[in-house]
Amino acid sequence: MNFASLPDRRAAHDPDGAAVSDGRQSLTNTQLLDRVRAAARQLQDLGIGPGDVVALKLTNRIEFVLLLFAAWRIGATVTPVNPSMTDVEVDRQVKDSGARLLVVEDHAAPVTDGTAVLAVGALAKEGVSSDHAPHVDSSALALLIYTSGTTGVPKGVMLDHANIDAMTEMGRLSLDIGPADRCLLILPLFHVNGIVVSILTPLLAGASVVIAGRRFDPHSFFDLVEQERPTFFSAVPTIYGMLAALPDDVRPDTSSLRFGVCGAAPASAELLNRFEARYGFPLVEGYGLSEGTCGSTVNPVAGPRRAGTVGLPFPGQEIRIVDAEGTEVGPGTDGEVLVKGPNVMRGYLGRPEETARVIVDGWLHTGDVGHLDAEGYLTLVGRSKDMIIRGGENIYPKEIEDVLTGDPSVLEAAVIGVPDEKWGEVVVAYIQPRPGVTVDLTTLRELCARSLTGFKRPTGFFVVEAIAKNAVGKIDKVSLRAAHVAAS
Template identity: 70%
Template sequence: MHLSSLPDLRAEFDPDGPAVSDDRESLTNLAFLARVRAAARHLDDLGIGPGQVVALKLSNRLEFVVLLFAAWRLGATVTPVNPSLTSVEVTRQLEDSGARLLVIEDDAPDEAWPGGALLAVSDLYAVAEGKEWTPRHDSDELALLIYTSGTTGAPKGVMLDHANLDAMTQMGLAALQLGRTDRCLLILPLFHVNGIVVSVLTPLLAHASVAIAGRFNPHSFFETVERERPTYFSAVPTIYGMLAQLPENSDVDWSSLRFGVCGAAPAAPDLLVAFEARYGFPVVEAYGLSEATCGSTFNPLDGPRRPGTVGIALPGQQVRIVDSHDHELPVGGVGEVVVRGRNVMRGYLGQPEETARVVVDGWLHTGDLGQLDADGYLTLVGRSKDMIIRGGENIYPKEIEDVLSADPSVAEVAVVGVPDKKWGERVVAFVQPPNGRAIDTPALRARCVESLSGFKRPTETVVLETLPKNAVGKIDKIALRAAYSSPH
């Protein structure tokens, strides 16, 4: 089913049933369709049409979902923008995507770029009269441009078409076993593909409903659950860790929850086991990435679930472990995780060579290291890339290294992730000064504040006379991590 016509189908099937809500308002299916039509009219008035890109720099709110379906109704593409990005990062994404319109919060600072229009979210049409569009049904049309940094440091636009989304949501329906009585509590940010696919599109396709929560607060989370009565939510290990540490509270009712989904970063097996024992509902760990439209493996709800693994391949996908020559390894062999299915991205925007390197004969090379057991359960054992995962946010060191190395007081730099009890990992920079020079650490901090989001900025900068090198002359990040973790 093409998602552009989903609001119409829901309104016809159950006009008075719940669709989407946030802390400001709640929409029935019929009201949701009316808002989507009004937003589509507004986008058309602003010159948005097939193939054009709409950027949404919004917090978690109902209008994000409305605009998503409005853009697709017209054949346009949506690129979500992280609201915490700096103006440098925002401009880079807008220019690379070719966005024609940026939708922002009412209190956001003024932003503009050549050739683009700006729309404050409160100005969005709530009522439309006159022209109405038949939803476009072209599965090859680009639906989402999700930006993810690469090892080169330059963010890449992951192109997901409607065929990708249709495949992924159908797989999600089968894995999550969703029906009309389900309700998802959205707590992950909507600028992530996980938030869009797992917490919005999949439940709406199941004729279930979505409650959009504001900024996550562990101390009020279960009060929100008691009020909204969701049946599931999706979160990252950091969130489950925060909830596991809450003091006992027998006055709050979370009995509506039948499961939670855990993804975006590896979770400690003991955490998930202890969480389920305390709260009485299972947490199913999953694995995926933006290039695969969100998910590739999933610990089955009806078992067996194996803590420490990220489950088996979703229906319609294949998972293999290969060596450096793309030869499949036997059961238990450690190598790169590759996946194949209709959910694999169309490619990286404007980067055909990088696309060809990552997607080979339909197999997506994830850059992650893992092993499969005899029953097909995947265990992740490492990352072939140097990606840092802080609280579920992917951080690529090269982007930070490029910012720091631009300072004249830095000769060489290496950025690594070190263990952190709260966030899983945090960012540490190692810098080497030129001979006879000193590192200007305040200047480095100022550079990071100007060019990097808060979660990407190093929490510590370590000055070394010489950065360690391996046998081929490359900076030895393994040695840096080991040295940092060792007692001084």
């Protein structure tokens, strides 16, 4: 099933059935198709066609979904842009992706030389009498998802229609989603999780979607659940921790919910069990990454869930654990997690060497460390060497270090993640000044504010005479992190 034609299929099967809503507007399947066709015609009138890239710098709203399907209908590619990014970061992604059009909120239009800008309020709403058949090509590029790399330079993960078709069908089967389901979207749509788990998979299954338009608020979340009656939603451990910490007298009606999906960062078995005991619906923990079109393992909804593990492989995927020499190891032995399946990305845009390093003989080398048990459940024990996970957001220190060392007073910078009760981890920077120079921390904070999205900015700066090194002269982040925690 190619998603370019999904609105047509839904409208033909159930014209008046609910499709998607966002608190401001609600669309039936027929209305969804009409709006998608109108937006597709507008994109064509703006010169967008097969192979072109459309960048969406939007908050969670119906128009994101409309533009997603409209772009695919005419054979174009979508690259989601985090709305909280600085102009520098937006410009970099737009240029790297080669986007010909950037769609923005009505109140903000960053400067992007050579790229047309469309305010979302100007998106066409009127239907068209006729249009061309949807552009159906499984090999066409569907999504360009940007993820920070160990080089510090964000990379475009190329996902084609075959990738998302495979991933959504795997998700439909594993989570047992059908027409009676209703998904509540609370994660951002600039992440592949929000797009795939909370939009595409339920729409593929004939279900409906409710988009929470406002920023997540634990105090109003269950009011929304009681009002919209969703059957499932997807969130990160930080969100579940906030909900679990609500006062004891908060006793919402959660009877509509079959389950919640927990992913993007490790969650403790204690949190998962405590949450289910309090609110009466299970959390199924999963694991995946953008390079694998979102998910690779998940605990069964109906079968045995093993808290503390990230579950079993999705149907159609294989998981292998290998040692440092690349030899597969047996159950219970830690090693690097490798993933294989039709969900594995096409590669990194314009980076064939990096692609060749992470995809070898069809196996995606995740850089994460874990082990399988005898029944095939995956437990993660570590992750990519330096990556920080703050509230489900992946942060690679090199990007932040490059910004800091751009200040002439900084000789060297080491960025680490340190434990935080609310966010799981927060960013901390250690700074070594150039000889005879004093570091101005106000200047560094201003530099970070100009160059980095808010969640990437260090919450603490520590100026030291020298940053610890290991035996081969590399910054020893293990000892740096341990010393920081011990001193806290």
